[in-house]
Amino acid sequence: MAGNRLVLVINSGSSSLKYQLVEPDSGEAQASGHIERIGEDASSVPDHDAALRRAFEELARDGIDLRTCGLVAVGHRVVHGGNEFYRPTLMDDARIAALEKLSELAPLHNPPALKGIEVARTLLPDVPHVAVFDTAFFHDMPPAAATYAIDRQVAERWQIRRYGFHGTSHRYVSEQAAAFLDRPAGGLKQIVLHLGNGSSASAIAGTRPIDTSMGLTPLEGLVMGTRSGDIDPSIVSYLWHRADMGVDDVETMLNERSGVLGLSGERDFRRLREMIESGDGAAQLAYSVFIHRLRKYIGAYLAVLGHTDVISFTAGIGENDPAVRRDAVAGLEELGIVLDQRRNLSGGRGARQISADGSPIVVLVIPTNEELAIARDCIGALGA
Numbered sequence: 286m287a288g289n290r291l292v293l294v295i296n297s298g299s300s301s302l303k304y305q306l307v308e309p310d311s312g313e314a315q316a317s318g319h320i321e322r323i324g325e326d327a328s329s330v331p332d333h334d335a336a337l338r339r340a341f342e343e344l345a346r347d348g349i350d351l352r353t354c355g356l357v358a359v360g361h362r363v364v365h366g367g368n369e370f371y372r373p374t375l376m377d378d379a380r381i382a383a384l385e386k387l388s389e390l391a392p393l394h395n396p397p398a399l400k401g402i403e404v405a406r407t408l409l410p411d412v413p414h415v416a417v418f419d420t421a422f423f424h425d426m427p428p429a430a431a432t433y434a435i436d437r438q439v440a441e442r443w444q445i446r447r448y449g450f451h452g453t454s455h456r457y458v459s460e461q462a463a464a465f466l467d468r469p470a471g472g473l474k475q476i477v478l479h480l481g482n483g484s485s486a487s488a489i490a491g492t493r494p495i496d497t498s499m500g501l502t503p504l505e506g507l508v509m510g511t512r513s514g515d516i517d518p519s520i521v522s523y524l525w526h527r528a529d530m531g532v533d534d535v536e537t538m539l540n541e542r543s544g545v546l547g548l549s550g551e552r553d554f555r556r557l558r559e560m561i562e563s564g565d566g567a568a569q570l571a572y573s574v575f576i577h578r579l580r581k582y583i584g585a586y587l588a589v590l591g592h593t594d595v596i597s598f599t600a601g602i603g604e605n606d607p608a609v610r611r612d613a614v615a616g617l618e619e620l621g622i623v624l625d626q627r628r629n630l631s632g633g634r635g636a637r638q639i640s641a642d643g644s645p646i647v648v649l650v651i652p653t654n655e656e657l658a659i660a661r662d663c664i665g666a667l668g669a
């Protein structure tokens with residue numbers, strides 16, 4: 286494999302670590318893996334150090350020696366960049382310390398990523414390690430969309446704003462949509478619907494996002510696999526007063542036991558579909574709530590953009606579930622969205638159009654590829 290230029294992309298979650306060895310020029314993935322249940326009782330992977338060592342063993346088993354394969358960088362997905370970090374950033378001790386401070390803003394998400402960076406720097410000390418932030422794409426959102434209408438001084442003191450997440454995916458998909466249509470991204474107005482375990486929507490004018498559904502944390506917005514998305518914030522204090530639930534209990538409930546799972550007992554859309562088909566009322570309600578919220582955001586972003594050229598569906602559900610795509614835009618012909626039902630059902634792997642010819646708004650399915658986008662960002666940051 287000598288001669289290839291490769292980037293190892295690492296995505297460290299609290300109990301899992303995903304890695305992919307990517308050739309940024311061709312976009313080809315040379316190897317990938319997913320190590321789960323880190324730190325769980327019955328697991329053979331006690332911590333992130335062991336997980337990364339496991340990943341390297343797996344790569345070695347595939348015949349890949351990271352010292353000789355042409356590795357030029359390690360790219361780390363970091364969820365929250367706060368106000369400070371929005372460009373792909375070469376990690377050194379000072380920046381890691383600055384990122385550690387930011388963990389307060391994203392206690393659920395940033396610590397495992399930082400752990401991943403720390404361990405990877407020890408194991409691969411001779412290559413640059415670059416952090417790529419999920420919030421980056423939304424850094425320059427217009428103030429009207431980025432600002433919460435709360436006491437301004439409190440917001441400033443505690444850096445409370447709408448940051449937005451899944452930015453790497455929203456940017457990549459909007460670029461791919463423009464490429465698919467063979468039009469410059471700068472001239473397009475787009476809505477991107479990233480529907481996976483976590484879900485978010487964005488409105489993009491040219492290359493600039495002008496709104497997105499996630500906020501200070503990835504809890505706001507659409508209904509997700511286990512997250513509530515938008516709620517009345519008074520629910521938190523109500524439960525605190527009336528149900529004797531601590532703030533942490535409520536936060537855990539909203540992040541881990543809400544959304545589609547909280548309503549139906551199931552978070553996976555394939556299984557949810559089976560439950561609906563077998564007449565499960567709770568599954569049907571969960572699906573209806575998910576679709577209702579999604580349609581509200583589509584309507585909102587049509588209004589925010591004024592004119593929309595293209596709507597793209599992406600991520601696990603968006604790429605694979607034709608019923609969700611159908612129900613998300615059903616009856617919106619008067620707003621310019623005309624789906625071709627046969628195209629929508631026909632499946633396929635790559636980027637594809639699912640709107641009818643002549644639909645004023647083009648509807649696409651665009652597979653996301655966050656690892657490739659991160660790998661290319663690393664190369665860009667290094668000027669390589």
Ligand code: AMP
Pocket residue numbers: 480481482483510552553554555600601602605606
């Ligand atoms: P992601 O977070 O992008 O990996 O998306 C994961 C989610 O996509 C899973 O939890 C499933 O609910 C959903 N998903 C994956 N494949 C399918 C499929 N063939 N049909 C419906 N939903 C799917």
